[in-house]
Amino acid sequence: MPTPVNIQYAVEIDGEDIKRRLKGLFSATDETRELEMELDRKISDCIQEFLRDERASTEIELAALAESARQSRVPDLPSGVLEYLDDLAESMIRHSTHTASPRFIGHMTTALPYFVRPFGKLITALNQNPVKVETAKSFTAFERQALAMMHRLVYDDPDDFYDHHIQQKDSTLGIITTGGTAANLTALWCARNASLKAKDQFKGGASEGVSAALAAYGDRDAVIIGSSLIHYSFDKAADLLGIGSNNLIRVPTDENGRIDLDLLRRTILRCRKLNRRIIALIGVAGATDCGAIDPLVEMAEIAREHQIYFHVDAAWGGPLLFSRLHKDKLNGIEMAHSVTIDGHKQLYLPMGLGMVLLRDPQSAKVIERNAQYIIRSGSHDLGKRALEGSRPAMALYLHASLSIFGSRGYEILIDESMRMARFMADAIREKPEFQLLMEPQLNIVTYRYVPKPWREKIPALDESDNDAVSRFNIRLQKAQRREGKGFVSRTRLGRTRFGNSVVALRAVIANPLTTEHDIRTVLDDQIRLSALEGVSCE
């Protein structure tokens, strides 16, 4: 007998029947509850099966996956929830990337603590919308609290500062975003509007536009300055904000990926001379490419001297502040006007959680918007000062994890992944097949395999040698990805001690389950794969 409230149709059924069954999908009856429990159990089983598999991915080709998702018409009739899950398990779940695998050490995806999975269900079920207090009554205060804790981690203001601002509706200690990209964009939005503020008869860039603002201020154009290693989200932000991505000035770095301070100073002076308005200076605390950290203290001083807005992108590196051993690496971050940190990176939380922290709780006023039907001025609504409107209560993950890990828990996670990265760098150094391309400053290791014919020429590899070695490493990375047992990513490093624009294998270590054995295995696999037909140079 078919269950009365679930949707399970073999044949055409009439509208009244669909209607009754639809209501069953929404109702809070015992029957629906049982169906939900059954689905929940099956999904938990799928999850466990998925997580226990230690491979980085299955061997299936992308084209085959695409082939199973070619139907472009919304089905006319409803289908059963459990049937849908069965299909999904076979076609999608099974072939998902094992981002939590101990040997998936190639991207900034971390393993997750178990509690986030049930909390994911909770966030979905409560369906709070923090854009407005009326749709997120108690959560609003909790999001503010989580942001205040992160603000304190970065800026460490006195108690009375937090007492005053933490639940003060006119203060913005930080803004939750989907991720680092939106956080960086939000920071530069604040910077641009502050720089192009109203003066005399001019009403300000936010309302009059960038073109009118530059005219009012008598500037030729507007620029943003950072190193050549700043994240590509700044290109997007410069484009979006009407500044233009070519007006993002990328100052070269030294061999360790740190901005060249002399060149930076000269760049600023040249901009000033040419009437190019500097909207912001960007410091990097953990470059996506290679983990480099800019000299933040010096950059902050330069920014202060020239009265430039200073933003630090610590999307990856921010949580180092929990580590007594490593926090000094971020010295100077507390002088930044704003700081980006991602929850879904080294806070070990699920995708979709970034934040920008603001030193001055009033600085977000320049992006404030109100609307009669939704966020009224004078309200506690968090949507008043944010890039996004309606959004999920992702900050609940952050609130939970700050309590459940505590500072000392996060400290251990950071210290361990840093130690493991050093282990990997040492292992690479010991193997003649590999070259460590940069001394890792963080838990990101860049290296390459050097095939035999070139190994003997080290260190005298010329540009054409380097190109050949780069092509080899692309083939090697693809072969390992295809095999699916382990995974590192690849990038092209602009500057290294062995040459410029060379392809690097890139390992990102952020999984407490990754062991020294895993790292050795990933490297040994690369040595094995390098002899394969289609990879090797013979």
Next chain:
Amino acid sequence: MPTPVNIQYAVEIDGEDIKRRLKGLFSATDETRELEMELDRKISDCIQEFLRDERASTEIELAALAESARQSRVPDLPSGVLEYLDDLAESMIRHSTHTASPRFIGHMTTALPYFVRPFGKLITALNQNPVKVETAKSFTAFERQALAMMHRLVYDDPDDFYDHHIQQKDSTLGIITTGGTAANLTALWCARNASLKAKDQFKGGASEGVSAALAAYGDRDAVIIGSSLIHYSFDKAADLLGIGSNNLIRVPTDENGRIDLDLLRRTILRCRKLNRRIIALIGVAGATDCGAIDPLVEMAEIAREHQIYFHVDAAWGGPLLFSRLHKDKLNGIEMAHSVTIDGHKQLYLPMGLGMVLLRDPQSAKVIERNAQYIIRSGSHDLGKRALEGSRPAMALYLHASLSIFGSRGYEILIDESMRMARFMADAIREKPEFQLLMEPQLNIVTYRYVPKPWREKIPALDESDNDAVSRFNIRLQKAQRREGKGFVSRTRLGRTRFGNSVVALRAVIANPLTTEHDIRTVLDDQIRLSALEGVSCE
């Protein structure tokens, strides 16, 4: 005896102990599995208790909630997962807004089908990152499929169009965003970059900035045109994109909230005459305020005649396309260059899921970005053409719901909520205490309570009468919100048949569990509350 892998500390413990316990939070052992199951059961119980409560909210004051979230320091030591949940249940979950309550009919939050809750856990557990195929191998194809289905719903191109584009890496049928705000921003970003494209020696606005682009094109400034009822996200977008929010031209509407076409034509001609570059024309399909739908066919024709990019914001109204009875209301939407639809509105999905659909699959090329370490040109990576970078696999909800509801399921949800809104409008018309402020075009009803002294003067209420009635309705809405049994929101309508700038009570009907009885109760409660001290005018 304490469980060995969970974190439960009463007293200070040493680092090795924390380390071991931390690993337990991440490991896939049977022990961790049991702890996860226990947490999962407790969270399910919390959810059921929460969902069974039919109140719109508890009576607790915001200030009391804020008081419980004033601690601004990350705790030093870890705390137990279950202990944290106990605290959370008491302080946060219990006082969350019941957005799914049948009498919470005030905002665009809907009730949710049960299957999204376990799916929320699944999305969290898989932790795919669709920015890149390497971190979302199979999911990439599924997100493309869900977007193609939505594209087909709107544009209904022939089979061979979808066969070609659905899994074609160079085509973008749509872009998933956190919500309507980011979707509208993305659409206008495409529009602006297309309008300010490269020509002759000029490299285009995306790379050179808005100011240089206007100079290259010889335009005074850039504008965006829509009705006075467009969503406030367009103000944000105009600000963000460097156009300036004052250059968002809001053309007045008629009494039904539809843009005045004569004024629109005149506005366009005036802009052309003054060398003001028109970046886009925006049509509304379901105004947030009152549900009004612009005359889309006529607007599309005007846009075509003047070669202006036409964007339709159907964040709320888009799913009407599933209804054979109501889809004609959106005629003309298929002529838009881009269309915003929210999943977390009338697709009955959780917060955090919006999308913009693009008529021309090549039109997103103008916002494309690549980066060596993450999204390489020529790849299948979805992050190449998107506002956001790393983001969660929210489109899985969409993929699931399109199958599980089917077109006919969504049709019923739409038809029922439209019927229920008409029922509410009729009930309001029948009660002498109320005035229906606008004939509802969609499932949003705007009305107000008219206290006795003014009731007799209808329809001759002057401005000061209207102001007094507005103040009364603000008090009434707050009193009902405070009581917590039911909830409607309020807004201020610019233009109604009874006066301009009047405060309206605003009901949004999007809950299959809301009955005629619920609606009558919410209205009866308002009549009862209107006599309360502090609300009434006596």
